[in-house]
Amino acid sequence: MLALVPPPLACGAPHRRSPRPGRAAYCSSLREIRQAPELLQSLPAIREAKRVVLVRHGQSTWNEEGRIQGSSDLSVLTPKGESQAETSRQMLLTDSFDVCFTSPLIRSKRTAEIIWGPRQEEMIPEPDLREIDLYSFQVSILPDRCVFLPLVLPRRWASALILNLSTPIQGLLKYEGKQKFGDAYRQWQKDAANFSIDGHYPVRELWDRAESCWSKILAHEGKSVLVVAHNAVNQALVATAIGLGTQYFRILLQSNCGVSVIDFTPKPRGGPPHICINRLNQTPNSPVAPGTSGGRKTRNRIILVCHGTTQSNTEVFANMGYESMNMLGIIQSQKTAELLLDLKIDCIACSPRVASVDTAMSISEVQEAADCLGADCMPRYVEVKKMVDLEVEPAFQQAQKNSTGSLVVHPGWLDGFDHLSLTDIWKQTKKAWYSLLQELLNESEPERNLVVVGHPALHIALIAQCLNLTMEWMGSFHLDAGSVSVIDFPDGPTGRGIVRCINYTAHLGRWSIPVTRSTAYDEEF
Numbered sequence: 001m002l003a004l005v006p007p008p009l010a011c012g013a014p015h016r017r018s019p020r021p022g023r024a025a026y027c028s029s030l031r032e033i034r035q036a037p038e039l040l041q042s043l044p045a046i047r048e049a050k051r052v053v054l055v056r057h058g059q060s061t062w063n064e065e066g067r068i069q070g071s072s073d074l075s076v077l078t079p080k081g082e083s084q085a086e087t088s089r090q091m092l093l094t095d096s097f098d099v100c101f102t103s104p105l106i107r108s109k110r111t112a113e114i115i116w117g118p119r120q121e122e123m124i125p126e127p128d129l130r131e132i133d134l135y136s137f138q139v140s141i142l143p144d145r146c147v148f149l150p151l152v153l154p155r156r157w158a159s160a161l162i163l164n165l166s167t168p169i170q171g172l173l174k175y176e177g178k179q180k181f182g183d184a185y186r187q188w189q190k191d192a193a194n195f196s197i198d199g200h201y202p203v204r205e206l207w208d209r210a211e212s213c214w215s216k217i218l219a220h221e222g223k224s225v226l227v228v229a230h231n232a233v234n235q236a237l238v239a240t241a242i243g244l245g246t247q248y249f250r251i252l253l254q255s256n257c258g259v260s261v262i263d264f265t266p267k268p269r270g271g272p273p274h275i276c277i278n279r280l281n282q283t284p285n286s287p288v289a290p291g292t293s294g295g296r297k298t299r300n301r302i303i304l305v306c307h308g309t310t311q312s313n314t315e316v317f318a319n320m321g322y323e324s325m326n327m328l329g330i331i332q333s334q335k336t337a338e339l340l341l342d343l344k345i346d347c348i349a350c351s352p353r354v355a356s357v358d359t360a361m362s363i364s365e366v367q368e369a370a371d372c373l374g375a376d377c378m379p380r381y382v383e384v385k386k387m388v389d390l391e392v393e394p395a396f397q398q399a400q401k402n403s404t405g406s407l408v409v410h411p412g413w414l415d416g417f418d419h420l421s422l423t424d425i426w427k428q429t430k431k432a433w434y435s436l437l438q439e440l441l442n443e444s445e446p447e448r449n450l451v452v453v454g455h456p457a458l459h460i461a462l463i464a465q466c467l468n469l470t471m472e473w474m475g476s477f478h479l480d481a482g483s484v485s486v487i488d489f490p491d492g493p494t495g496r497g498i499v500r501c502i503n504y505t506a507h508l509g510r511w512s513i514p515v516t517r518s519t520a521y522d523e524e525f
Helices: 061-065 079-091 106-116 174-181 183-190 202-219 231-241 327-339 354-368 393-402 419-440 456-466 471-476 506-511
Strands: 050-056 099-102 123-125 224-229 259-265 274-282 300-306 347-350 383-386 448-454 484-489 498-504
Touching (some): 050 231, 079 106, 099 106, 099 202, 174 183, 202 224, 202 231, 231 274, 274 471, 300 419, 327 354, 327 506, 347 354, 347 419, 354 448, 419 448, 419 456, 456 471, 456 484, 456 498
Parallel strands (some): 050 224, 099 123, 347 383
Antiparallel strands (some): 050 259, 300 484, 484 498
16 A cells, blocks of 8 residues: 655645636635625536436544544445445435446445445546545654555655555544644634645635536536535535635535535526525434534524425415415424424524414424423423514515516526515515524523524525525525424524535425425426
């Protein structure tokens, strides 16, 4: 086995890749997100609609041991990781894929093999889908040795050093990173976008690779594509797809075997396609289970719940909000209440409209009856607050009056609204978002979980508010009736929100739309 160290760069200057002609101007700070998404994208035009399903590999041995993996290829799936991959296989079993792109690293390739199963379509190993290159961070520093095992070797490493191969090679444990790298490790934790090591900026290089991957994936003729890769590279793929920069690293979570779905729709006049995140990080495990966000324990959480289906969810919006849920919607609200059963909910905020109030009451009643269901021995009283700022339906009713056709729910459907209607929704949800953060902020209760129930468009706007985007990004997200989206605040309500999942519907079982089924203009649903 080769053990390699990179030669020093000329003049000791830190390496930074020069932007390629036509490359997206990725934002270096959240305050710079002020352009429409299509102005920040540099993806190629496509002729036909394409759906891409991203999956992170299952738990690996180094995940389990808390080691920094990077692009090293020395870990394999644990039994738990194999089981997670099998669950993902079953979730995607009935879905049709034309091709599978996979990272060549063992943990990812094995996950892809399990999910792909007996399918005969081709599997394409793509080196640029390997995990982020962390150089000396991803290996233990042995006496007189520095071992780095990348999958693809840069040309300047041709003069590699062959070291004593009898010494075991181990990934760097996280506590070792703190001890050995000090300030550099702290920068990696706090400011990864500007983190540099061994003359490289790993996150910036990763964003370049993600853009290169999209060019290859979109150039393939397949309409339904499976991509199996890693945590950081999948984050970069999601972010670069909608034009977000390196400051969004660790903001859009990718859990082991988490599934994310992105829809690409060609534009009539050509140019980069319209891109919509159909769902983010749908996992084999519950999205509200206790855990960490980006390696940090979360104490505050906002759970965005879309109310159950009404007749207006699939038809025009003339009476939206004034009618109660249909039978499917009632089942969906009960399934959501069951999903949240083991979570201690401190407050439920909802739109005053009937479907939202009924969904909120279903969740509240199950929480209060938790002792009867065996979750714990004490009934829970959960306050339900009706907030006018969460009522976005009037803007849609006005938009319907101004529209010459029918407005139906499909991925990217918000793009069909006029600018004035979207502006009204945006201003209203901005006020609502600050009110929700104040509700979450409670010094007497450092750990709080706030459930917000409303129309899918409300939650799309709230997600964009959380990410500090502009209203032009609202068409970049899609939510289904009965879905759940989760935002964590590991640094408290005054810190940045981390999106754990978007449009989670696994809890709905047969009462949800399948993961990869196109919902555009589908009257059956």
